[in-house]
Amino acid sequence: MTGPNRRTLLKQGGAMLGLAAASGVIGTPLIAQTRTLRVGSYGGYFENSFKEHVFPAFTAATGITVESVTQPNSSDWLVTMQQATAAGSVPTDISLYARDTMIKASRLGGLIKPLDLSKIPGASNLDPYFVFDGGQGPLGVGAMSWFTSMVINPTEVTEAPASWAEFWDTSKYESSLGLSKNFNALFLDITAATFFDGEATFASDEGILAVIAKVAELKPNVALWWSAESQMEQAMKNGDVIGGQYYLDVSNLMASDGFPIKPIFPKEGNPQDYGSWCLAAISDKDAEAAEFMNFSSDPATQALMSRKIGTAPLIAKEKTDLTDDEFAFVSGSPSIKPAYEAYLDKETFIKEAWDKMVAGV
Amino acid sequence: MTVAAQIGPMAEVPPALRWGAVVNLLLWAIALLLCLVPFGLVLLISFGHKVEGAGWDWAFSSENYLRFFVGANWPAETTSLYLGQLYWSMRYAVVAAVLAVVTALPFTYLMTRQSRRAQARWLVFLLATLSLSEVFIVMGWDIILSNNSGLPMLFAASGVTDWLKDTGWFDVLRDWGLANPRNVKFKTSEFATVLTLSYLVWPYAVILLYPALSRLDPSLAEAARTMGARPWTVARTVILPAVRLPLMGTTLLLFVFLLGAYVAITVFADPSQHTTAVSIYENVRGSTLNAPFGAAQSVVLLVAAGAFLVLGQRLSRKSQGGA
Structure with missing residues (x-):
């Protein structure tokens, strides 16, 4: 019926x-x-x-x-x-x-x-x-x-980071960053490219867990885990965060409208x-x-x-x-290629491990 | 006396009765279609099987329910992630509902003591505020609590931030997660979440409490006062017992309403304090397209909420009996 x-x-x-x-x-x-x-x-x-x-x-x-x-x-x-x-x-x-x-x-x-x-x-x-x-x-x-880029508020962060690794520095970024809450928003790829072997790290469960554990170390510096694009836009405009990950095209548009945001291509690059x-x-x-x-x-x-x-x-x-x-x-270089296959073949595993890390359980 | 008995055995009753039966049947059909069919679908889907990297298939598997209690990687490891989310669902809903009712009660009581005209004005105003959606209210509070446009800006401009830094309280706030090195911050925090949630349901609390409080006979309180009772004693021994049932009913209704809150949670709550409703949405509409797990979470949430309501009713009945 x-x-x-x-x-x-x-x-x-x-x-x-x-x-x-x-x-x-x-x-x-x-x-x-x-x-x-x-x-x-x-x-x-x-x-x-x-x-x-x-x-x-x-x-x-x-x-x-x-x-x-x-x-x-x-x-x-x-x-x-x-x-x-x-x-x-x-x-x-x-x-x-x-x-x-x-x-x-x-x-x-x-x-x-x-x-x-x-x-x-x-x-x-x-x-x-x-x-x-x-x-x-x-x-x-x-x-x-499109690129997901490193962004900073140039009035608060006067010296642009040369590497994504600088975001892990709590003395500079305590409670100050905005990252996406979604497991497949490519921050894992950024972390893998910065501290591990990039896409190859996603080949094993241990590799994925190691990358997630590295992101966990960054948590004290994250003020906003955004789920909607507009949340990050508002947080950058409002000064609730002074850096993080955001789309390159929107960041450039916001910057040309006079808002304090600047996309950066650090040495590891940004995911494309x-x-x-x-x-x-x-x-x-x-x-x-x-x-x-x-x-x-x-x-x-x-x-x-x-x-x-x-x-x-x-x-x-x-x-x-x-x-x-x-x-x-x-555009910019270098570009980080996302681990698409892993995100699809192990989606339940990665999502739950990521969610556990973000929730701290 | 029934209608048929009034008219007598010889009268022609069937037409009226038949219409009544048809209307009755129609109402049942509508109820069935609108409530039971969707719920049945959710229940059916909750037993489905997730296909990695694609969608899901119809199946009869308990894996989604199992996952809710121990996680997807059981038995290699167990996680309380989803139980924790259920806990936060209940906690936010209970705290925000109680807070809204507790603050709405004195307001509504004082309102019913005003002139008819003033009461009508208040009620129209409160009814009008109900047209504001959750998204709109959350946006408003988001601005009020933002660094450059809201309270933190006031704190910085008025010198309170500097005073906090001088007195050492600022470090305490940082430990509590209510400050970054530059200024105080109220997002994300449980404080902001509960505040917005109770703000969201506050008008409902007033409107639900109003009928009971306006029917309250003022002479009861006056009698108690003339017999020497202090205002607080009057409130505790005369007014509160008289509105105990509506109070309980309002709290339970707001509780159910708040279980589904989504926008306020995603904007104001830290991910470690996210609720089942958020997780359901992420699973059903998020990139994994895991509707079966979302459906299983919905069923568990429903059962938990049902258990809470039964418990609440038991409690109120018990207190009623004891009174």
């Missing part, structure tokens, strides 16, 4: 979404040949920049109208897409997934449609690492990349993550999606996103027309 009821409800929900989608294009001249595509992105400033700069450029180049869909940057979206796929109507054709979420989606199965790379010649601009193949063919084409465009399994917009991914992989578009959204390009700087300053604003 429950199954069918829930399903009809979801279907009605899908129909409502469809209606909303239809009303979205009413404003534009509706001619018979209008081709449309729904593209997901992370809301707020991020999505607005897409709507203002990237989507119009795509429409100008291809004639395909884009309808922007707000989606979260988390596995949350997989639950929504799973339910929507089961109901037969998805809220968006293309979703933007971080690498771990994309791998998870491919393991869940039935959520992402394999792509025909011959229709996306631009993807050859990207490093092959950014075109993900989950064993069922190419599933995602890299869109843009990236997002991929993935086509929903039940979408019939294969052709439009291929054109969009092709457009997104173009050096000009990669440069446009770096300038307007603040994300790092997925192609070599030399292929773009970004100046040194522009590139330094969105």
Whole structure:
């Protein structure tokens, strides 16, 4: 009894979404040949920049109208897409997934449609690492990349740390740092790169526990374990914390708005993550999606996103027309590669061990 | 006397009765659909099996319940992480509910002694504040307790911070986690969490206590006063016993309400004092997509809350009997 009821409800929900989608294009001249595509992105400033700069450029180049869909940057979206796929109507054709979420989606199965790379010649601009193949063919084409950076309040911390290890110095940072509370927010990767052998340390349970034990030593210096991005933003603005980990693009935007925050690339570097465009399994917009991914992989578009959204390009700087300053604003080196496989294969183990450490039990 | 007996054996009763039965059936169906079906789903999911690196499958396994009590790595090691979270759920809910009721009681009593007009004004104001969501209230307190915009700024600007540093009290505050080397800090702390939680439910406490206190016959208290009882004695021996039941009921209701608090906990509580509600959300909607474990935690929370309520009712009945 429950199954069918829930399903009809979801279907009605899908129909409502469809209606909303239809009303979205009413404003534009509706001619018979209008081709449309729904593209997901992370809301707020991020999505607005897409709507203002990237989507119009795509429409100008291809004639395909884009309808922007707000989606979260988390596995949350997989639950929504799973339910929507089961109901037969998805809220968006293309979703933007971080690498771990994309791998998870491919393991869940039935959520992402394999792509025909011959229709996306631009993807050859990207490093092959950014075109993900989950064993069922190419599933995602890299869109843009972002760094989780070391940040400091330059008025309080006059001498920028040269290494992440300095954050462990209680005489300088007692109750003063803001770190993410999530086990997979890449602070483990930072610690592994600073004190251990980087990604290789994640190969064994003992290695992971050693890294977590090292983070435990930092606890007296952490004033805020943030779970939402906005918490860290407020804490930096309010002076509740004077340093920590935060997104490079948002930090730079805040700094250019005059707030006391400065992203730093210490000698170990900062973790680099990236997002991929993935086509929903039940979408019939294969052709439009291929054109969009092709457009997104173009050096000009990669440069446009770096300038307007603040994300790092997925192609070599030399292929773009970004100046040194522009590139330094969105990227840096060295970059720490996250231990994606460990986070997925041992997620329960790492999450519980991390949560125990943070809770101090 | 029943309706049927009034009308007599020959009258045509069935239509009315049939309608009554239909309405009754409809109400039951709605209750079933809205309460039992979701709960049944949660219960079913709580027995599911987590697939590492992906989602979860339907199953009939007790692993999630076991994990709640001993952790995922049992028997290699046991952890009280989740029991600790349950403890903090109960602790925050009890402390904040009691604090809200204890402070709302004198306020509501004094309010009922005012003119009808003034009472109405207060009630409308309090009802209006209920439209503020948890997020909004937490944001407000977040600003009030922030370093550059709130109390710590006042402490620094008024010289209290320097005075604390001179007298040595500052180091004590640092030991308590209420200061960093630069200034006092109130986040994250149990103080800020309980304060916000009781603030959140305070209007409910007043509105729930109001009917009982406004029905209280003022002549009782006046009689006691004329017989020479001091105000405190009157409050203790006349007013409190008369409102014991509503007091208990209000506290229990606020307790249940506070068990689900999420925003205030994530913003104001240190992770070592996070609650089951936070953990449930992290598991169901967080990156691990571990809905079965989240569901199992919900069921345990529900059972624990139920046990608390039964205990509370027993206590109030006992005290009622003893009075």
